[in-house]
Amino acid sequence: MTPSPDPSLALEVIGLRKSYGDVVAVNGLDLRVVSGQCFGLLGPNGAGKTTTIEICEGLNTPDSGTVRVLGRTWDDDPTSLRAQLGIQLQETQLADKLTVIETLTLFRSFYTNGRSVDDVIDLVQLGEKRKARMIGLSGGQKQRVALACALVGNPQLLFLDEPTTGLDPQSRRQLWTLVEGLKAEGRTILLTTHYMDEAERLCDNIAIVDHGQVIALGTPRQLIASLGAEHVIRLATAVGDNTDPSHLHPIPLSDLLALADVRGGRETETGYELRVGSVQTALPPLLALADARGVTWTELSTHSATLEDVFVSMTGRQLRDG
């Protein structure tokens, strides 16, 4: 038996498994989302994020495992549980021919208690578009209507599945501001994304998901600190005029890793990527070694370590590669 529900948890997932035929989508996944938190599920496409969130939303059933939403399971009275959740699905297309206000009035009618349609329209800053039909809205505006649909029931717990995928940078930032406002109101949010910057900015806690399992868990700062390095140096080389691919890595990686203050690294398609404690300490020996071996660095860039670097160091893949 699973332990009794912890009242401080808005969402608890234990040992979740789901397969579609031979494809294992979720492979023993655990999550604990504390009330009032914004929790991020971060991972590439196909990592099992959407399957997980849809099981939590009661739209899909797991093969095994326990899901407790607001202390309850989907077995008892799903309708009253749905009344307390706000859901934004990936890729839902709301009815083209309805206006913003008609769409929201429809969704509002499903909830006994909720916020007024006008409030929600103002909240997502669509006052000017209230009488516009959905078909005439931009991608960002449609996404904000979808968010508004998730909010009309005044939910305690919000599920946002890739809310900014496919949006332009300005629309993404606009949505982030909205989500930050919701956090400030004390709502619990479970958010999936494959954007690192989004997770770093919005989430209190992050679970990095890959192949249907949580491979790392913590706050954005903890995850970045787990790299054991503050900065990342990217290098590309050219030996003389030779641009032959086999000459992209003229120095053995082990020699680079042996340098002072280098905590880790890997060969990339264009050169090297090294994780270091401090750029100032690591750079002089790096340049000296290149001089000694007759190697010229044609490109050299540094940045503070991000979640992207965490994902790469754990999986050896870029996030967007899927």
Add this chain to the structure above:
Amino acid sequence: MRIESLTQLTLTRFREFIREPEAVFWTFVFPLLLAGGLAIAFRDKAPEQAIIATIAAPAGDNAAASVSVALTAAASMKDAPIKTREIPSDSINDVLRTGTAALIVVPQAGGGVEYRFDSARPEARAARQITDDLLQRARGRRDVMPVKEVTVRERGSRYIDFFVPGLLAMNIMGSSIWSLAFAIVTQRNKKLLKRLAATPMSRLEYLLSFVLSRLLFLGLEIGVLLGFGVFVLDVPVRGSLATLVLVAFIGAAAFGSIGLLVSSRSRTVEGVSGLTNFVMLPMWIFSGVFFSASNFPAVIQPIVQALPLTALVNGLRAVMLQGVGISGVLPQLAVLGAYLVVCLTIALRIFRWQ
């Protein structure tokens, strides 16, 4: 069940329909065009004259020429049932092939006559009979029995009277099945159905909103088509309007639940289109919309009579043309009611929300 969400869902259906001009056209205008076209084709008019072709008698053959004279005389009488036209003797086959004349009269040497016609064409057989009577009488035949003719052309027995209830039934079937199938599958395809399933919306409410909006439009559909039938085509409504509306509503509900069943699993509009046609095609053929279903062999009659469209067509015809009350259409209502309950039950069980 919440009245507020049922109202909103029904309003949504209504808005989506009236904002789709093509749907409005196919539901309202197309049946009117069809009925109007048929009204022109089957309008009241005097019985047509049969067109008879004849070739000139051989020169100098007086006996043969007298046949031609008798034929021309018969055709020039007032209200003559035939109209003659002379054709060259080498075009007989052309005329027969193209059917531009029902009968060709070839005068024979010695005063006889030869009829050439296609015995498979009813109007050709009738033309032969009429022409023969005229010629035989002109030559002195006397009818031996007195005959009195009373011609009847009663309102309610014309083809258009037969056809309008059929058209009404076919329209109810088509719009009920299509509107549900198209709307539901589109929503499923766009994941809107899944989004709705994630709200506390009652699933029965969702399905009921389709029934309600159907009934709303049905009132309009019946009104437009029936009004056109009654006021423009002079089709009778002998039974009570209330009975007629009841039969139409139960029919629409039955076809609505068939539409729900048809669209309960499909994910694409293409997929559901095939299924819809598969369901409706047999009924277009067998249910007696265009001609009486009793033309089909007795062996398949049980199947023909069990089709929901047959029940609706027969029910509407009985009310409109024979003026029966509810008790007269109980068997048809029972058939439609059975489809309603069975299809709705299965549809609710197998309906796919995502």
